[in-house]
Amino acid sequence: MDTKKKTFHCKTTTEQELTGKKILQNCRNQLYLDFPYLDGAFASLEYKADSSIDTIGTDGELIYFNPVFLMKKYLEDPAAVRRGYLHMLLHCLYLHIFMESDRDSGEWDRECDCFVEQLIDKAVGEGKISLKKRKSDDTQVNTNTFDDHIFWQRTAGQASGGRRTKEKWEHILAYTSQNKTGMQSRAGTQTNDQQEELDEIYRSKYDYRKFLKQFCRLREEVELDTESFDYIFYSFGMEHYGNIPLIEPLEYKEVNRLEELVIAIDTSGSCSGETVQRFLGETYGILSEKENFFSRMKVYIVQCDCFIQKVDVIHSEEEWKEYIRNVKIQGRGGTDFRPVFELIRQEKERKELKNLRALIYFTDGDGIYPGQKPDYETAFVFLKRTDKMKLVPPWAKCLITGTGQTAEQMSV
Known part of the structure; x- marks a missing residue:
């Protein structure tokens, strides 16, 4: 393991970038086997090396990665890098990278991270993906995620560019939903009549x-009850006014409300x-x-x-x-x-x-x-x-x- 680490450090910048891209491509290919209906999302992100950041991150167009970090992390725990890739993809798919202007960025980051990590845990628990399940405590989210959200702020600051990227992911989200439904339908074995x-x-x-x-709920409400009336007034009218009944509807009745x-x-x-x-x-x-x-x-x-x-x-x-x-x-x-x-x-x-x-x-x-x-x-x-x-x-x-x-x- 130590020899491999030294080999990485000896690579040229170009070689490091190529190695990093191969790592991400490998993660994408493995994730595609578990989530084939995410093909549109997988195809929508390219890769770019960026040594100015410490880890990895995305703006919805590119996945930026620090080559040294990515190679080191992949050697230590390939499953963690695959999980990180899926984590970023879900942020894009659920439009988290387009932060609302009136939201606190720190709070938004935490809520979005917690949301996608729970989705991934759910997939792990159902056996849909072969990753280690993180600890259920929400306080562990930060230790299980390592993507940099700084690119979200850059996306929010781009007027036309950010709008185009958001529209792209809205279309991908709609396509993914239809794609997933179609695959589930084709996988069924029942006849139409049975269904x-x-x-x-x-x-x-x-x-x-x-x-x-x-x-x-049965509740008494004040309103005229035209289907019932006071029989005392009815009899009084019949007796004293020449067979002219006096009809006075009751002023309340019980109704279902x-x-x-x-x-x-x-x-x-x-x-x-x-x-x-x-x-x-x-x-x-x-x-x-x-x-x-x-x-x-x-x-x-x-x-x-x-x-x-x-x-x-x-x-x-x-x-x-x-x-x-x-x-x-x-x-x-x-x-x-x-x-x-x-x-x-x-x-x-x-x-x-x-x-x-x-x-x-x-x-x-x-x-x-x-x-x-x-x-x-x-x-x-x-x-x-x-x-x-x-x-x-x-x-x-x-x-x-x-x-x-x-x-x-x-x-x-």
């Missing part, structure tokens, strides 16, 4: 409409704006049926990918209709479900949520789930039956929406 039959079974078992209706609801929308690259509109439209159709809305209700609509992107609070049927007409999807990064649960916890502490009935999370299911069961009903809603439904925690409901639509119409 359609299973879809029907799942739709019947995991009926979103049925689930949502059960959370309409939804008090508070949180609807979270997974705005990762796999969910289109049209798909989200259809989901909200179906939800509105269920809730707007006779006597299912309070005159003043409270529904949170939260857009979230790996971070909370937008929160809207709906108080009336009119506001809901307006939201659906003008909804704009924000995010398009990776998926982490936990920020929504944290948002709910904070809102309950602030007494903004007092009678929360349920959290409904519309998603494709590919993300990081919370480890603890909350004190309210939770349902993850899918467009159609998928293997990702197996990832949903046992304490949460798993539902299918889109009844009456074909699989092609409902495709994410």
Whole structure:
């Protein structure tokens, strides 16, 4: 091992650069065997030696590497370099390198590193990739990652160049999602008839409409009850006014109403704006049926990918209709479900949520789930039956929406 290290130090600058590029190409080829659907992402990064940095990093166009560091690290632990390569690729794929202007860079770096490391750990745990799993403690993230994020700031400072790079990775993200779905579909062994039959079974078992209706809470609300009246006044009129009944409707009745609801929308690259509109439209159709809305209700609509992107609070049927007409999807990064649960916890502490009935999370299911069961009903809603439904925690409901639509119409 010592001899190899000395050999590296004796190489010329050109030889070191060529060796570094070969190392990265080898890592890419090995990762491609585990993740063939990432072919577009792998092909989008070139390599460039840069001795001004201590480790490696990327700006979404190039992977910059310190040749001496890379050769030394690869000799010590090839798997760590492969993991580092995948780590950087996921940063690009989930648009982390395009930091939001109002975010603290240190906090952003830590959150993004934690997110991609958990994704990699998940792949390792499922046997999708042959890498060592890091320690689960988040404090270990910094010791397991070594990419330099300085290039993210440079990308953010480039107006037209940064915009083009971001658009490129947005297209790659969409392509990757379709590519992965297509490969999974081709790998299936069931006939179309069998698949359609299973879809029907799942739709019947995991009926979103049925689930949502059960959370309409019985509550007394003051309103005219035109179907019943006070019989005392009725009899009085018949007796004293020549068979003229006095009808006075009761001024209240018990009705099924939804008090508070949180609807979270997974705005990762796999969910289109049209798909989200259809989901909200179906939800509105269920809730707007006779006597299912309070005159003043409270529904949170939260857009979230790996971070909370937008929160809207709906108080009336009119506001809901307006939201659906003008909804704009924000995010398009990776998926982490936990920020929504944290948002709910904070809102309950602030007494903004007092009678929360349920959290409904519309998603494709590919993300990081919370480890603890909350004190309210939770349902993850899918467009159609998928293997990702197996990832949903046992304490949460798993539902299918889109009844009456074909699989092609409902495709994410």
